[in-house]
Amino acid sequence: MKVIVDGTEMEAHENECLGEFFNRVGIKIKEGHLVSVKRKIEVERISTNLYEVQTSRGKMILRWECVQELNRWKQTYRNFEGCSVRWATIDAVVFGP
Numbered sequence: 290m291k292v293i294v295d296g297t298e299m300e301a302h303e304n305e306c307l308g309e310f311f312n313r314v315g316i317k318i319k320e321g322h323l324v325s326v327k328r329k330i331e332v333e334r335i336s337t338n339l340y341e342v343q344t345s346r347g348k349m350i351l352r353w354e355c356v357q358e359l360n361r362w363k364q365t366y367r368n369f370e371g372c373s374v375r376w377a378t379i380d381a382v383v384f385g386p
Contacts, residue, residue, distance in 0.1 A: 340366065 290301045338353040353359035
């Protein structure tokens with residue numbers, strides 16, 4: 290197993306305990322110090338065309354069918370946090386004053 294200690298990559302043996310590993314590679318752990326182990330996991334990405342917008346009057350779901358508009362939304366949606374929302378028509382939502 291690949292192990293990275295203080296930026297240095299090392300190899301741990303199968304079924305090797307943490308203490309055994311440190312002793313084998315010559316790392317001394319001082320009395321009272323803590324050792325933290327972080328397990329690296331693969332990041333899974335999920336692509337969606339659905340977004341939930343929460344307002345003071347409830348929430349609504351936006352579904353994007355046009356990829357170009359979806360990409361534009363993904364680049365700018367965080368800018369809308371705290372903005373006013375109003376309905377201009379039954380088919381349109383307007384962000385801003």
